[in-house]
Amino acid sequence: MGMSIADIVAVSDDLTAAGVWTRHPDKVTSAPLPASAYVGDDLATLLAASDVIIDFSLPAGTERVVEAAVAAALPLVSGVSGLSDDQAAQLKSAADRIPIVYDRNMSQGVAVLARLVAEASKALGPEFSIRIDETHHVHKKDAPSGTALKLGEAAAAARGLDFKEAKHFDDESSPLPGQIEFQVERRGEVPGDHAVILANDSERLTLSHSVQSRDVFARGAVTAARWIVGKPPGFYTMADVLFAD
Numbered sequence: 500m501g502m503s504i505a506d507i508v509a510v511s512d513d514l515t516a517a518g519v520w521t522r523h524p525d526k527v528t529s530a531p532l533p534a535s536a537y538v539g540d541d542l543a544t545l546l547a548a549s550d551v552i553i554d555f556s557l558p559a560g561t562e563r564v565v566e567a568a569v570a571a572a573l574p575l576v577s578g579v580s581g582l583s584d585d586q587a588a589q590l591k592s593a594a595d596r597i598p599i600v601y602d603r604n605m606s607q608g609v610a611v612l613a614r615l616v617a618e619a620s621k622a623l624g625p626e627f628s629i630r631i632d633e634t635h636h637v638h639k640k641d642a643p644s645g646t647a648l649k650l651g652e653a654a655a656a657a658r659g660l661d662f663k664e665a666k667h668f669d670d671e672s673s674p675l676p677g678q679i680e681f682q683v684e685r686r687g688e689v690p691g692d693h694a695v696i697l698a699n700d701s702e703r704l705t706l707s708h709s710v711q712s713r714d715v716f717a718r719g720a721v722t723a724a725r726w727i728v729g730k731p732p733g734f735y736t737m738a739d740v741l742f743a744d
């Protein structure tokens with residue numbers, strides 16, 4: 500993801516990469532960085548030359564990024580999924596001090612899909628069951644995906660349900676009425692397919708999204724980075740980036 504973002508920034512007219520935070524500077528080979536770019540593991544040095552931070556590391560790395568972003572008073576865009584409750588709380592509390600766009604799916608399509616899912620779940624009501632199917636490549640470690648959980652949370656909130664109680668992810672048993680069922684498949688190199696199926700005995704509505712290339716997440720992150728500069732402290736998502744005036 501980091502390389503994809505650097506590639507997109509390299510061909511944009513309005514952005515310059517201040518540098519790359521990495522434990523392995525020798526591995527940063529494919530991204531065309533400007534000669535002035537800092538490449539190394541000293542976050543403070545990198546942030547001193549930056550207007551905005553885009554973080555696609557892993558949860559352990561992101562704790563340091565959030566601390567450094569607050570210390571440097573810089574806006575942060577984070578797409579790191581699989582955060583623990585403590586790490587998510589750290590991010591939320593940092594948003595009291597700096598503006599943060601955080602989203603487990605940076606694509607525009609999923610931000611719109613989450614809205615459609617909320618509307619459909621509310622309008623169709625509890626008579627319609629909800630099932631969320633997701634398929635990803637075989638390397639993906641977490642399940643259900645962060646995106647599937649996000650869609651489930653949108654459906655639960657729209658119906659006034661507690662998501663933790665409504666979530667049903669268990670092949671061995673059937674969901675109880677009112678629960679939101681998750682089905683997960685791991686296959687080949689699929690970048691990410693999600694479908695939300697609302698059904699009763701006589702009709703079925705399917706809302707779905709399919710990622711064609713992982714570049715879509717990098718493009719969304721760069722769009723969010725442009726949007727967040729100059730915003731007041733707060734916790735924002737891609738829906739804010741897309742739907743705000």
Ligand SMILES: NC(=O)c1ccc[n+]([C@@H]2O[C@H](COP(=O)([O-])OP(=O)(O)OC[C@H]3O[C@@H](n4cnc5c(N)ncnc54)[C@H](OP(=O)(O)O)[C@@H]3O)[C@@H](O)[C@H]2O)c1
Pocket residue numbers: 500501521522523555556557558559560561577578579580581602603604605606716
């Ligand atoms: N929100 C979205 O739309 C979206 C889309 C795709 C992916 N993601 C998430 O984005 C993240 C990155 O995905 P990816 O596929 O690019 O993963 P990746 O290939 O494993 O890259 C992770 C990067 O983070 C660095 N890193 C990990 N732990 C670190 C630490 N403790 N300190 C410093 N650097 C650390 C790694 O550096 P080393 O090489 O030194 O290990 C590596 O460069 C994941 O959390 C993934 O779930 C989100």
